Amino acid sequence: MNASNTDMQDLIAQSIRTLLGDISTPDVIRNAEALRTHDSELWGSFVESGFDLALVPESLGGSGLRFSDVGAIPRACGYFAAPVPLSETMLARGLAAAAGKSLPVGSVALGLASEREGQIMAQGVAWGASAEYVLILGVEASVPKAMLLRTSDSQLVPHAGLSPSGETDMIWQGTDALYVWELPEGAEPLRICAAMACIQAAGAMERVLDTSIRYVQERSQFGRPISGFQAIQQQLAVIAEDVFAARMASSWLCDSPWVLPRMEAVPAAKVVISEAAARVSALAHAVHGAMGITLEYELHLFTKRLLRWRGLAGTEAYWSRLVGQQLITAGIFTWEQVRAEQGLTQIV
Amino acid sequence: MLAELPLTHIPPEDEALRPLVREFLSRTVMQIPPERRARSWMGFDAEFSRQLAQQGWLGMTLPKKYGGSDRSTFARFVLVEELLAVGAPVSAHWIADRQSAPLILHFGTEAQRAFYLPRICKGEIFFCIGMSEANAGSDLASVQTRAERLPEGGWRIRGSKLWTTNAHGSHYIIALVRTSGGPSDRNKGLSQFIIDLTLPGVEIRAIKDQTGDAHFNEVLFNDVLVAEDALVGEEGAGWDQVTAELAFERSGPERLLSSIVLVDEWLMWLRQQPEPSTESLQALGRISARLQVLRAMSISLTGMLAKGLRPVIEAALVKDLGTTLEQEIPDTIAKCLGRDPFAVLPERLLRTMSYVSQIAPTYSLRGGTREILRGMIARGLGLR
Numbered sequence: 001m002n003a004s005n006t007d008m009q010d011l012i013a014q015s016i017r018t019l020l021g022d023i024s025t026p027d028v029i030r031n032a033e034a035l036r037t038h039d040s041e042l043w044g045s046f047v048e049s050g051f052d053l054a055l056v057p058e059s060l061g062g063s064g065l066r067f068s069d070v071g072a073i074p075r076a077c078g079y080f081a082a083p084v085p086l087s088e089t090m091l092a093r094g095l096a097a098a099a100g101k102s103l104p105v106g107s108v109a110l111g112l113a114s115e116r117e118g119q120i121m122a123q124g125v126a127w128g129a130s131a132e133y134v135l136i137l138g139v140e141a142s143v144p145k146a147m148l149l150r151t152s153d154s155q156l157v158p159h160a161g162l163s164p165s166g167e168t169d170m171i172w173q174g175t176d177a178l179y180v181w182e183l184p185e186g187a188e189p190l191r192i193c194a195a196m197a198c199i200q201a202a203g204a205m206e207r208v209l210d211t212s213i214r215y216v217q218e219r220s221q222f223g224r225p226i227s228g229f230q231a232i233q234q235q236l237a238v239i240a241e242d243v244f245a246a247r248m249a250s251s252w253l254c255d256s257p258w259v260l261p262r263m264e265a266v267p268a269a270k271v272v273i274s275e276a277a278a279r280v281s282a283l284a285h286a287v288h289g290a291m292g293i294t295l296e297y298e299l300h301l302f303t304k305r306l307l308r309w310r311g312l313a314g315t316e317a318y319w320s321r322l323v324g325q326q327l328i329t330a331g332i333f334t335w336e337q338v339r340a341e342q343g344l345t346q347i348v
Numbered sequence: 349m350l351a352e353l354p355l356t357h358i359p360p361e362d363e364a365l366r367p368l369v370r371e372f373l374s375r376t377v378m379q380i381p382p383e384r385r386a387r388s389w390m391g392f393d394a395e396f397s398r399q400l401a402q403q404g405w406l407g408m409t410l411p412k413k414y415g416g417s418d419r420s421t422f423a424r425f426v427l428v429e430e431l432l433a434v435g436a437p438v439s440a441h442w443i444a445d446r447q448s449a450p451l452i453l454h455f456g457t458e459a460q461r462a463f464y465l466p467r468i469c470k471g472e473i474f475f476c477i478g479m480s481e482a483n484a485g486s487d488l489a490s491v492q493t494r495a496e497r498l499p500e501g502g503w504r505i506r507g508s509k510l511w512t513t514n515a516h517g518s519h520y521i522i523a524l525v526r527t528s529g530g531p532s533d534r535n536k537g538l539s540q541f542i543i544d545l546t547l548p549g550v551e552i553r554a555i556k557d558q559t560g561d562a563h564f565n566e567v568l569f570n571d572v573l574v575a576e577d578a579l580v581g582e583e584g585a586g587w588d589q590v591t592a593e594l595a596f597e598r599s600g601p602e603r604l605l606s607s608i609v610l611v612d613e614w615l616m617w618l619r620q621q622p623e624p625s626t627e628s629l630q631a632l633g634r635i636s637a638r639l640q641v642l643r644a645m646s647i648s649l650t651g652m653l654a655k656g657l658r659p660v661i662e663a664a665l666v667k668d669l670g671t672t673l674e675q676e677i678p679d680t681i682a683k684c685l686g687r688d689p690f691a692v693l694p695e696r697l698l699r700t701m702s703y704v705s706q707i708a709p710t711y712s713l714r715g716g717t718r719e720i721l722r723g724m725i726a727r728g729l730g731l732r
Contacts, residue, residue, distance in 0.1 A: 213729055233726035240725055241665050244353060248648065249641045251355040271637035316634070321626060324633030328619055334611045335433035338639045 005069065012054075012065075013072035019045055020080035026298040032083030033301075036158070036166035037130040039083045043107060046086050055094025055259050060102060062093070067261055071254025074196055078203025078309075081301050083165065085109045085127045087196060092135035094259040095146055099181040103148060106132030111170065112193050112313065113138030113147070120149070120172045124159040124312070128168030133178075137189035144183040149176055162311070164304040187260055194313035195253050195261035198273045201309040202243075202250035204302045205276060208284045209243045211299055212236060215288055226287075235283050242276035249273055252342075267326075268341060270319040277310040350661060350728055355644065356651035362422040369430040372403060377436045383699035385435025386609040389602050390563050390707070392517055393437035394474070401471030406441050407449045414453070414461055415469035421654040425601065425647065432605040439563070440517060444468045446600070447593050448475035448522055451540070455581030455589050464520075464542070478509035478523030478543075478567060479590070486720045489535040489587070493525040493569060495579075503579070505543065505572045513714075515552045515565040521545055523569075524586050538586035541578045548572070559706045592658065597715050599649040599663035603670035604642050606711050607677035610704045611635055613697045614681050628684045635680070638673050642666065661728035664721040671711040671718070678705040 023042045032039050046052060054070045056062020074087035088110035096103045109131035111122030115138065122128070122136055129151065136147045153176045159167035183189070213236065216227040226232050249269035256262040281303040285292045292299045327337050376399060377385065384391060400406055409424050410416025431438050449468050452460055467473045484491045493507025509515075509523060521543050529537035545552065549572035554562040581589045615632065618624045624632075645666050652659045682705060685693060712718040726732055 213731065216731065227731040230723070233731050234719065234722045236729055236731060237665075237668075237722035237725035240350070240729055241669050244350075244662070244665050245641050245645065245669060248353055248355070248645050251352075252641070252644055255355050267633075268637035268640040271634060272641045316637075317630060320630040320633035320637060322633065323637050324624075324629035324631070327615065327632055327636050328624060328629070331619075333433065334615055334636060334639070335429070335605070335608055338636055338643055341636070342640050342643060 008065070008069050009072065012051075012070060013076070015049065016051065016073050016076040017079075019049060020076050020082055024080035024082050026301060029081050029083050029301050030295075032166070033164055036163075036168075038085065038107065038127045038166065042082065042086075043084045046084065046089075051086065052089045052093055054090055056097040060097050062097060066258060067094075067256040068254055071199060071251070071261075074199040075203040075250060075254075078200030078205075078305070079207045081164075081204065081207075081305055083127075085131050087200065088126070088135070089131075091192075091196065091260075092133075092148070095135070095183070095187075096148070096179070096181070098184055098259050099146075101179055101181060103133070103179070108133045108135050108148070109151075110134070110193065110196065111136050112189055115140065115174070118174045120147070120174060120176070122170045124161060124163070124167040125170055126165040126167055128170050129156050129158075129166055134170060136177075137183070137192060139189060144187055144189055146179075146181050146183055147177040148179040150178060162304060162308045164301070164308055167308075184258070184260075186263055188263060188266075190313055191263050191266040192260055194266050194270045194319070195263075197309040197312040198246075198266070198269050199250045199253055199261065201273050201277050201306055202246040204306050204309070205239075205243050205246050205280045207302050208280055208299070208306065209236075209239050211302070212239060212284045212287055215291075215299075219289075232287055235287050239280050239283050242280050246273045246276045246280075264341060267319045267323045270314060271316045271323065274310045274316040274319070277306040281306045353645055353648040353662060354651065356648045358422045358426060358647060359420070362420055362426050365419075365423050365426050366430060368403075369405075369427055373430060373434050373436060377434050380435075380437070381699075382435070382609050382613050382696050383703050384437075386607075386700045386703050387437065387439070387561075387707075388432060388435050388606050388609070389438050389442050390513075390561070391435065391437030392439040392514060392563070394440045394471075394517065396437050397441040397474070398471040400438075400441070401469060404469075406445055406471050407465065407469035410449055410453060410465055410469060415466035421650050422647075425650045429601040429605070429643075432601050433608055435609040439514060440474050441468075441471055443477055443514070443518075444473065444475040447477065447597060448520075450596060451522065451589065451593060452542075452580060454592070455540075455585075457577065460542070460577065460580060473519040474514065474517060476512050476514045476518040476521050478512050478515075478521045480511045481508065482510050486717055488524070488590075489538070490531050491524055491526060491538065492531070493523065495525045495527050495539065495541060495574075497527070498573075502573060502575050503541070505541065505569045505574060507569055509567040509569075511555075511564045512567045513564045515545065515567045516554060516562075518545060521567060522580065524590055527583055527586075535587035537584055538590075539583050540580045540586045540589055541574060542580050543569070543572065543574055543578060547574065557707070559703055591660065594716070595649075595653060595658050595660045595663040597663075598667040598721075599646055599653075599659070601643075601646055603667045604639060604646060604674065606671075606674040607704050607708065610681060610700050611677060613694075613700045614685070617694060617697050625684070625687060627687065631680045631684050635673070635677060642670050642673065645669070661725060664716070664724045664728075667715065668712075668718055668721045668725070674711045675708045678708050 053062035054065045058064040089108040092108040109127045111125035113136040154170040154172045157169040252265045253261040408417045408419040495503040527539040549570040551568040553566040556562045
């Protein structure tokens with residue numbers, strides 16, 4: 001990776017963190033959660049910054065960046081629990097542009113489709129009700145497809161599961177699609193959704209660690225801050241280990257020279273990050289005591305999302321089985337397969 | 349907050365070493381039974397170490413003028429991961445290659461470098477480390493072995509070390525001893541000495557472990573007289589020197605691969621089953637997935653060390669994650685193998701399982717216990 005790339009990455013990381021840090025405050029997130037609608041001020045700033053066109057080629061009016069340049073955006077969306085489909089819109093525009101298409105102005109949510117009797121059904125689409133469009137990824141006649149659909153054309157049902165981000169079940173008629181195009185070779189709908197969940201979860205885990213560190217230093221019991229107790233220190237150390245592993249897996253997903261995260265990194269990354277998400281959430285609540293589950297305190301804004309992303313696009317149960325099956329089939333020793341799967345080849 | 353680990357790639361010129369190592373190992377190691385290969389970096393074979401030396405693979409990161417090959421830290425990573433991945437018996441030269449040679453290079457005098465390093469690279473001398481004592485385990489600063497400066501020059505060493513791996517097969521011990529002050533001075537007044545294990549007054553007593561092996565020892569120093577130049581580095585700076593070694597000791601592939609031979613034996617057995625259970629596939633996949641991420645972390649730390657950084661906290665974190673997985677492996681595999689009470693399992697798998705499950709408790713003890721490491725991480729987070 002050359003210096004200008006790294007500079008670009010740092011610049012993007014700094015500006016997205018500043019932007020979200022200023023606007024995506026706990027009150028704003030709580031409000032968006034309650035109203036099940038995404039924050040319009042934040043959305044305006046995002047579009048103004050041009051981040052939504054980051055992955056669109058310059059010839060089509062974008063910044064012409066690759067996923068390796070913009071990994072900080074979904075990560076920051078996790079860290080600040082951004083109550084808008086920022087990363088999803090950026091990805092949708094990039095994917096469409098790669099197929100030579102320009103999407104209409106407006107926010108785009110991301111969903112995985114299952115087709116049922118001529119209908120397109122997507123379960124638990126984050127910001128599904130409040131975005132203007134939804135990018136639906138699915139497999140049709142063994143060809144991975146992308147479809148752009150208008151939210152207002154769909155039947156909307158609030159999602160029954162964990163719904164921190166206005167998750168909505170959506171149904172369209174097959175004929176509703178505004179655009180349909182084939183995904184580039186090697187792109188898998190499930191892996192794309194899993195990767196986006198992973199990167200955001202890594203960001204949220206980092207936030208949970210920061211929040212927990214602050215809390216244990218402020219909270220006193222037995223006459224001293226609870227950060228002084230070994231039992232607390234050991235729990236925080238375990239959270240930190242998980243955060244480091246998750247961030248590494250996330251960097252690996254983002255180390256990708258095209259418009260999507262690194263597809264071959266998804267199975268291992270989703271196993272590690274899903275497991276870590278559940279553990280980090282449980283430990284953070286343990287050190288926070290009852291305060292941690294109150295609506296007033298901010299921890300739940302991040303732990304709820306962690307649990308949601310853990311379950312999205314396959315938990316560790318799904319992906320570990322796949323990794324195991326791949327190793328059985330590969331016919332080589334474990335460490336050879338570990339190296340091969342990792343495929344850490346340098347991006348030029 | 350601790351800095352992020354940068355995603356790091358092994359340079360192509362160091363990757364180029366891999367096929368050579370693999371070819372060498374296919375001739376020398378693969379026919380050794382798995383339960384012996386499972387000893388990993390506890391497997392002692394002086395002849396094998398000398399064969400590696402002939403390839404130029406001992407002390408390979410050392411400068412050429414000291415007998416090394418001037419190779420990068422990444423080249424050593426490639427070599428070490430290939431050796432450990434098949435359970436090559438690397439124990440004889442392990443400490444000298446990983447810790448003693450870098451220590452002598454960084455802190456030794458020119459005369460000490462010229463005397464020890466070329467012989468380490470040739471596989472002629474092996475080293476062990478004398479840190480723990482009967483009353484100084486995790487609390488290393490309370491070591492009681494003392495070196496007393498003699499009026500006529502040189503030092504007299506009195507005391508004993510415990511749990512010293514390979515003292516019986518080594519030529520030298522690098523011991524951390526007190527040269528001034530007392531236990532209340534904690535980590536001040538400690539120094540490191542290179543002591544020839546054939547000197548009069550050195551006594552080595554083997555300790556058997558529960559597997560029947562005798563890799564560690566008690567080493568007694570009964571008024572051992574050593575020359576002035578046995579002191580390595582600065583008098584009183586032993587603690588800082590030891591701490592500098594720890595980042596090298598804690599984040600390498602040896603913290604991920606201790607149970608890998610068992611995984612491969614199980615994998616070969618699973619491949620023969622008509623339909624491996626979902627539980628087994630998931631367990632296998634979990635091991636592989638976690639190894640993939642841990643390997644990326646270990647490579648990242650290798651890159652930081654290559655830049656001259658001292659990622660001590662980050663290394664502690666990788667070690668705890670890595671050894672936790674290493675210890676879970678025999679447990680997970682045992683659980684999966686026992687799904688069918690009537691299964692007839694291959695003897696080589698059972699023997700490997702038996703060894704690994706008995707030695708696994710040591711993985712999180714050697715090189716700093718889990719609880720001590722977590723305390724260090726907490727300090728890194730600003731909690732103490």
